[in-house]
Amino acid sequence: MNVDVDAPLIERVKQGDTRAFEMLVVKYQRRIERLIGRMVRDVDLVPDIAQESFIRAYRAIPQFRGDSAFYTWLYRIAVNTAKKALMELKRDPLVSETALASRDEDDETSRVENELSDGETPESIMASKQIAGAVNAAIEALSDDLRQAIVLREIEGLSYEEIAEVMNCPIGTVRSRIFRAREAIAQRLRPMLDARAGDRW
Amino acid sequence: MLNGSEDGKRSLHGLSALADGELDPAATLQACAQWQGDAAARASWHAYHLIGDVMRSDDLVSDTAHDASFLKALRTRLAAEPVVLAPQRVEAGARGMEAAAERRAARGSRWSWLAPAAVAAGFMAVASVLVVTRGGAPLPGASDSLAESPARGSAVLTAALPAPGAGPVPAANVPGEPETLVVDGKLVRDARLERYFAAHSQFGGSSALGVPSGFLRAATTQTPDR
Numbered sequence: 472m473n474v475d476v477d478a479p480l481i482e483r484v485k486q487g488d489t490r491a492f493e494m495l496v497v498k499y500q501r502r503i504e505r506l507i508g509r510m511v512r513d514v515d516l517v518p519d520i521a522q523e524s525f526i527r528a529y530r531a532i533p534q535f536r537g538d539s540a541f542y543t544w545l546y547r548i549a550v551n552t553a554k555k556a557l558m559e560l561k562r563d564p565l566v567s568e569t570a571l572a573s574r575d576e577d578d579e580t581s582r583v584e585n586e587l588s589d590g591e592t593p594e595s596i597m598a599s600k601q602i603a604g605a606v607n608a609a610i611e612a613l614s615d616d617l618r619q620a621i622v623l624r625e626i627e628g629l630s631y632e633e634i635a636e637v638m639n640c641p642i643g644t645v646r647s648r649i650f651r652a653r654e655a656i657a658q659r660l661r662p663m664l665d666a667r668a669g670d671r672w
Numbered sequence: 673m674l675n676g677s678e679d680g681k682r683s684l685h686g687l688s689a690l691a692d693g694e695l696d697p698a699a700t701l702q703a704c705a706q707w708q709g710d711a712a713a714r715a716s717w718h719a720y721h722l723i724g725d726v727m728r729s730d731d732l733v734s735d736t737a738h739d740a741s742f743l744k745a746l747r748t749r750l751a752a753e754p755v756v757l758a759p760q761r762v763e764a765g766a767r768g769m770e771a772a773a774e775r776r777a778a779r780g781s782r783w784s785w786l787a788p789a790a791v792a793a794g795f796m797a798v799a800s801v802l803v804v805t806r807g808g809a810p811l812p813g814a815s816d817s818l819a820e821s822p823a824r825g826s827a828v829l830t831a832a833l834p835a836p837g838a839g840p841v842p843a844a845n846v847p848g849e850p851e852t853l854v855v856d857g858k859l860v861r862d863a864r865l866e867r868y869f870a871a872h873s874q875f876g877g878s879s880a881l882g883v884p885s886g887f888l889r890a891a892t893t894q895t896p897d898r
Contacts, residue, residue, distance in 0.1 A: 476693030479700040485758035489750055490704040493743060497714075498691070498721045500742055501734045518738075522746055529750065533758035599733040606726045624692060625724040631694050650688040657719040664719060664736045672714035672740055 474630075477541040484532050492532075496525055499542060503549050510553040513560075520556050524549040602663055609656040617655065620648035684716050691720045 475481070477498075483491030504521045511517055528548050535544055610618055616638070623629045623637060631649075635642045683706055689695045690703045706713045718739060725732035 474693065478693060479690060479695055479697060480704075482697065483700060483704055484756065487755045487757050488701075488704055489755070490708050491700075492750065493747065494690075494704070494707055494717060496743055496746055497718050497739065500739060501722070501725050501732045504734075504742075505732060518742055518745075521742070522749060525746055526749055526753065529753060529756060533756050595735050598735065602722075603726050603730050603733050606723055610727070622727070625727045631689075631692065646689055646694065647685070649692065650685045653688050653720050653723060654684070656723050657716060660719055660723070661715075664715065664722075672711050672718060 475537055475540050478537065481532065481535065481537070481541055484529075492529055495541070499545060500525075502542070503545065506546065506549055507553045510550070511557060516556065516560075520553050521549065523556070524552040527552060598663070602660060605659045605663060606656055609659040610652075613652055613655060617648050617652040620645055621652035621656075624649050684713065687713060687717055688720060691717070691724075 477495060480491040480495055484495070500521065503524060504517055507520045507524070508514070508517045511520060524545070528545050531548070535541065610621070613621070619638060620634060623634045624631075629637065631642045631645045634645045634649075638645065683702070686695060686699050686703050687706070690700060695703065707717060718736065722734070722736075722739075
């Protein structure tokens with residue numbers, strides 16, 4: 472697909488619509504945090520660096536010309552932000568909460584463990600497994616048409632037009648199949664998500 | 673317009689299409705309004721993307737509470753940022769509406785904040801005005817200007833102006849953040865528009881002062897010999 476999937480939202484952001492930028496943040500925040508988490512060991516810093524990356528992207532978005540995909544561009548900003556943060560850390564070592572917590576125990580090994588833990592508690596690991604399990608089970612339960620449509624979209628990254636060609640059906644049908652697939656999966660997820668997020672969205 | 677609550681499902685349909693980049697600008701504007709005003713829509717937007725992430729990689733599963741608080745923190749920081757504005761290319765289909773919006777903004781009209789909404793409501797406005805002007809021509813100035821307009825484009829321009837008069841349509845589309853729209857309306861620049869304004873400024877006479885309706889004002893400013 473040649474056209475950036477984020478083009479409609481980016482146009483809105485360029486016209487001063489911060490809501491569109493929030494939507495892009497929700498879309499990419501997990502990927503950006505994972506990326507930064509691979510560069511920065513201190514888990515407490517990951518959300519901060521991710522925030523900083525998004526703010527920089529927001530400031531720079533008038534210069535975004537769409538020569539690359541928005542995500543590629545955002546990815547570069549996040550990498551640079553993380554590098555800069557790491558250099559600042561070297562110059563001016565900062566004691567993060569994670570480091571403080573492990574220092575209380577005054578034990579080198581516990582600190583290493585803490586850094587490797589990726590900030591995940593057993594509960595959050597459980598919840599993540601539950602969510603992943605629910606998504607996979609829901610996909611299994613979909614009718615062939617719906618499953619094929621969402622897989623072609625999410626895994627293969629095909630456009631609606633391409634999926635319509637593959638599945639030999641009108642684009643409107645593709646659109647509706649993908650929506651129905653998402654709703655069916657989301658239906659299974661909602662009890663888990665709602666219990667954890669409450670009304671906060 | 674999809675403002676009724678019974679359209680909830682239909683508008684989630686739109687969010688799903690937007691997640692795939694398959695939504696037109698007018699519907700995207702609507703989705704943004706929905707994002708702002710509808711917690712269920714926000715949760716669905718998050719869920720749709722989480723589903724995609726999980727399908728692609730198990731290690732992208734994340735804590736929803738974390739995601740929500742991440743956004744909250746970012747929103748606070750965004751509020752402190754100046755609103756970004758990029759120079760816009762005027763889309764071909766919306767050129768007439770943009771021109772109308774721009775002109776209103778340039779003349780300091782109190783409706784200028786509606787400019788982008790006028791784009792969204794434009795087609796509706798065009799349709800309704802054409803019906804009005806054809807059916808009985810209650811406003812002679814308007815039909816005159818339509819008849820005399822040298823290009824199709826100016827007919828669209830004339831027709832687009834009543835958008836603010838249509839009231840509920842743009843107002844419902846843009847429930848919040850009018851300040852950004854004001855800036856937007858005033859700062860959008862296009863060389864073709866500038867040339868257009870330069871060429872037509874002589875027609876922007878004061879004969880329309882006191883006319884209460886945006887429609888009438890639009891019509892008279894389009895008439896060269898007044």
